[in-house]
Amino acid sequence: METPLRGAAVIGQSGGPTVVINQSLVGYVEEAVQADAVTRVLGARHGVRGVLDDRFVDLGRESRETLEAVARTPAAALGSVRMKPTAEDVARMVEVFRRRDVRFFFYVGGNDTAETAHIVESQARELGWEMRCFHVPKTIDNDLRVTDHCPGYGSAARFVAHAFQGDDRDNRSLPGIKIDVVMGRHAGWLTAASTLGRRSVEDGPHLVYVPERVFDPEAFLAAVESVYREFGRCVVAVSEGIHDAEGKPFLQTYAERMGSVLAGQRDSHGNVQLSGTGALGDALARLVKEHLGDVRVRADTFGYLQRSFPADVSPVDAAEAREVGRAAVRAALSGEHASGSIALRRLEGPAYACETFVAPLSDVARVTKDLPEEFLDGEHDVSPAFRDYALPLVGEITPMADLEDVPA
Amino acid sequence: METPLRGAAVIGQSGGPTVVINQSLVGYVEEAVQADAVTRVLGARHGVRGVLDDRFVDLGRESRETLEAVARTPAAALGSVRMKPTAEDVARMVEVFRRRDVRFFFYVGGNDTAETAHIVESQARELGWEMRCFHVPKTIDNDLRVTDHCPGYGSAARFVAHAFQGDDRDNRSLPGIKIDVVMGRHAGWLTAASTLGRRSVEDGPHLVYVPERVFDPEAFLAAVESVYREFGRCVVAVSEGIHDAEGKPFLQTYAERMGSVLAGQRDSHGNVQLSGTGALGDALARLVKEHLGDVRVRADTFGYLQRSFPADVSPVDAAEAREVGRAAVRAALSGEHASGSIALRRLEGPAYACETFVAPLSDVARVTKDLPEEFLDGEHDVSPAFRDYALPLVGEITPMADLEDVPA
Numbered sequence: 001m002e003t004p005l006r007g008a009a010v011i012g013q014s015g016g017p018t019v020v021i022n023q024s025l026v027g028y029v030e031e032a033v034q035a036d037a038v039t040r041v042l043g044a045r046h047g048v049r050g051v052l053d054d055r056f057v058d059l060g061r062e063s064r065e066t067l068e069a070v071a072r073t074p075a076a077a078l079g080s081v082r083m084k085p086t087a088e089d090v091a092r093m094v095e096v097f098r099r100r101d102v103r104f105f106f107y108v109g110g111n112d113t114a115e116t117a118h119i120v121e122s123q124a125r126e127l128g129w130e131m132r133c134f135h136v137p138k139t140i141d142n143d144l145r146v147t148d149h150c151p152g153y154g155s156a157a158r159f160v161a162h163a164f165q166g167d168d169r170d171n172r173s174l175p176g177i178k179i180d181v182v183m184g185r186h187a188g189w190l191t192a193a194s195t196l197g198r199r200s201v202e203d204g205p206h207l208v209y210v211p212e213r214v215f216d217p218e219a220f221l222a223a224v225e226s227v228y229r230e231f232g233r234c235v236v237a238v239s240e241g242i243h244d245a246e247g248k249p250f251l252q253t254y255a256e257r258m259g260s261v262l263a264g265q266r267d268s269h270g271n272v273q274l275s276g277t278g279a280l281g282d283a284l285a286r287l288v289k290e291h292l293g294d295v296r297v298r299a300d301t302f303g304y305l306q307r308s309f310p311a312d313v314s315p316v317d318a319a320e321a322r323e324v325g326r327a328a329v330r331a332a333l334s335g336e337h338a339s340g341s342i343a344l345r346r347l348e349g350p351a352y353a354c355e356t357f358v359a360p361l362s363d364v365a366r367v368t369k370d371l372p373e374e375f376l377d378g379e380h381d382v383s384p385a386f387r388d389y390a391l392p393l394v395g396e397i398t399p400m401a402d403l404e405d406v407p408a
Numbered sequence: 409m410e411t412p413l414r415g416a417a418v419i420g421q422s423g424g425p426t427v428v429i430n431q432s433l434v435g436y437v438e439e440a441v442q443a444d445a446v447t448r449v450l451g452a453r454h455g456v457r458g459v460l461d462d463r464f465v466d467l468g469r470e471s472r473e474t475l476e477a478v479a480r481t482p483a484a485a486l487g488s489v490r491m492k493p494t495a496e497d498v499a500r501m502v503e504v505f506r507r508r509d510v511r512f513f514f515y516v517g518g519n520d521t522a523e524t525a526h527i528v529e530s531q532a533r534e535l536g537w538e539m540r541c542f543h544v545p546k547t548i549d550n551d552l553r554v555t556d557h558c559p560g561y562g563s564a565a566r567f568v569a570h571a572f573q574g575d576d577r578d579n580r581s582l583p584g585i586k587i588d589v590v591m592g593r594h595a596g597w598l599t600a601a602s603t604l605g606r607r608s609v610e611d612g613p614h615l616v617y618v619p620e621r622v623f624d625p626e627a628f629l630a631a632v633e634s635v636y637r638e639f640g641r642c643v644v645a646v647s648e649g650i651h652d653a654e655g656k657p658f659l660q661t662y663a664e665r666m667g668s669v670l671a672g673q674r675d676s677h678g679n680v681q682l683s684g685t686g687a688l689g690d691a692l693a694r695l696v697k698e699h700l701g702d703v704r705v706r707a708d709t710f711g712y713l714q715r716s717f718p719a720d721v722s723p724v725d726a727a728e729a730r731e732v733g734r735a736a737v738r739a740a741l742s743g744e745h746a747s748g749s750i751a752l753r754r755l756e757g758p759a760y761a762c763e764t765f766v767a768p769l770s771d772v773a774r775v776t777k778d779l780p781e782e783f784l785d786g787e788h789d790v791s792p793a794f795r796d797y798a799l800p801l802v803g804e805i806t807p808m809a810d811l812e813d814v815p816a
Binding site: 013016017019040042043055056057058059061062063066069070072073074075076077078079080081082158162163165166167169170172173174175178277278279281282285298299300301302303304305307308309310311312398399400401402403404405406407408 | 421425427448451463465466467469470471474477478480481482483484485486487488490570573574577578580581582586686687693707708709710713718807808812813816
């Protein structure tokens with residue numbers, strides 16, 4: 001047990017947005033405003049950047065109506081940031097926390113964010129300022145360790161499942177090869193969701209390429225050709241993170257070969273820019289055109305729509321995102337942990353249900369979780385076990401319908 | 409008045425899919441199955457291609473349940489085609505129609521499709537086979553003449569409005585320059601819909617580039633820089649069809665300058681391939697990066713999602729698409745016209761309402777309708793008049809919400 005603390009609470013939002021990230025923000029406010037130990041309910045503008053700049057919003061003064069409208073609005077309402085604070089940054093943050101009597105810090109984000117929460121808590125302790133620091137999980141990538149799944153994933157997966165349902169109908173209607181690039185740099189969780197609206201082997205995506213497998217361009221072309229010969233068309237789901245046996249992104253290899261002018265930007269966590277460009281899809285489409293000749297080949301890159309489209313939210317995802325925000329406050333006040341990451345555990349039973357628990361930050365920070373082998377099927381598909389896992393997270397998906405097709 | 413005819417009816421679907429194109433198919437079936445003059449209710453597989461290949465579906469034998477499920481399914485359930493039949497093709501089509509006693513032909517599509525319906529009707533007449541040929545309007549581009557708007561547009565516009573709402577929040581959350589490429593080769597109707605969820609000048613898109621204006625790269629860069637200096641970020645909506653003063657697509661000019669390997673495919677109507685690639689967005693992003701230096705610049709190309717996403721359909725669009733299918737059958741049976749295109753006329757009054765009427769095919773075929781000057785505002789925005797026109801077509805759009813933002 002830790003000493004019960006009393007003081008102000010701060011929440012920040014970090015990393016790529018999701019459509020339910022503000023549900024967690026509102027869950028935090030709901031729980032914090034009624035806690036005696038919380039003297040002020042604050043939000044930091046643009047995550048740790050706002051703490052460093054002493055830019056805080058008094059969330060305790062937001063109306064119920066505004067909070068509910070914000071909860072339904074995609075992307076960090078407080079503003080987000082991609083920033084790994086240095087030791088000096090953290091020391092300055094602790095100064096700000098001390099001056100404002102902040103004893104509770106909640107940081108909403110992915111594994112990089114969990115790491116930041118971890119560093120802040122331990123540094124504050126060393127500097128003699130006791131705090132509770134909790135990571136509130138959020139990522140469309142679904143690649144956090146320990147937790148069953150991540151808030152934000154269900155809605156992004158729902159969008160991707162619907163996108164492939166529609167695009168598969170489009171491709172049936174005007175047959176050809178269609179390549180759709182899905183977000184997910186290291187793990188194929190979101191790309192795998194492309195299959196959630198499929199009814200049979202005739203439905204696309206017919207091929208699914210995830211970063212958990214080595215991407216072999218020759219095998220890819222052979223597979224596309226084979227599906228095309230069988231169905232007269234082929235829909236392909238490709239993760240933006242496909243790479244060779246050495247882990248080198250396919251797009252980088254291709255760009256070097258073509259002498260292309262790819263920007264190759266990196267963020268402050270050292271990650272290569274694979275989002276916000278159509279280059280990978282276009283490169284794959286060109287390969288297929290070169291290989292198959294006079295066939296209609298198109299590529300789309302779903303891009304930021306996957307994480308920000310406001311009109312297709314998973315209800316279960318929204319509810320769980322709200323709940324992890326509330327659970328983080330309860331965990332911080334309980335005195336049972338100085339720090340932790342809120343995780344979800346799936347309960348046994350016929351109907352889907354999850355409960356929250358606290359995982360050590362060190363188990364969640366930095367590392368990511370790939371699709372396990374049992375969720376993959378061969379070189380370019382996912383398994384029924386993945387479907388069983390993911391379907392409850394996305395909400396109901398209406399099946400597409402064919403004509404009974406009685407020939408005249 | 410034309411001679412009343414009796415015989416089989418055929419419907420075909422042509423061109424790019426929409427999410428409500430099957431509503432029109434089902435409207436046709438509903439009306440045709442109860443008409444005494446219609447002996448069989450048929451559908452042609454892949455439009456005129458199916459007629460030429462004598463591939464018909466007996467739509468009169470589809471169950472009510474299947475029809476309703478198909479109506480909610482995006483993209484041509486009969487299959488589509490991009491094909492301009494030659495004089496020989498049309499002669500062969502008339503042979504098939506004569507052999508199958510087809511007296512009513514309905515063709516769902518855009519202006520190319522209206523032209524085909526026109527040719528079939530006049531050729532059949534010359535060949536001594538009297539028929540009624542009606543064009544059923546369908547295009548996300550909204551660029552058909554005569555009609556107030558086109559079925560398919562409302563849902564695509566709804567998707568685009570939502571997409572920009574979400575992407576603007578994403579950009580607020582992680583500020584930078586974001587360029588989103590919207591479909592619409594010749595006309596900016598869909599790109600203009602990017603503005604329908606905006607609440608104020610601070611909301612994106614801050615700049616809207618449509619093909620009705622000459623695209624000047626220098627002016628574009630100056631405008632982006634100006635918005636960026638004012639708001640610290642900039643969201644841009646760009647039509648895929650932006651071009652220079654001579655009408656040459658910007659992407660083509662750029663590709664020539666860069667010595668790029670753009671495919672430059674053309675369909676059988678002679679249109680350059682501007683969809684199904686991320687090249688335009690990437691080119692514009694590169695220009696902005698070169699101009700502004702160390703600024704976060706991203707581009708997304710919304711692609712086929714705009715015409716096929718199944719989970720965000722405009723209710724009014726779905727109902728109107730159903731109605732134009734029904735109206736086409738009524739018009740064909742009325743004996744008032746040998747041919748025509750079903751059009752929508754907006755009624756006066758406080759609440760939005762439309763009625764259908766029959767326009768001559770020659771008024772609709774080939775030509776397209778640009779955004780009128782009163783719907784544009786300066787060089788890179790649309791007017792409130794456009795908003796008044798378009799809002800009733802997309803259904804309700806929930807506003808995005810900001811925190812009240814009381815500083816702490």
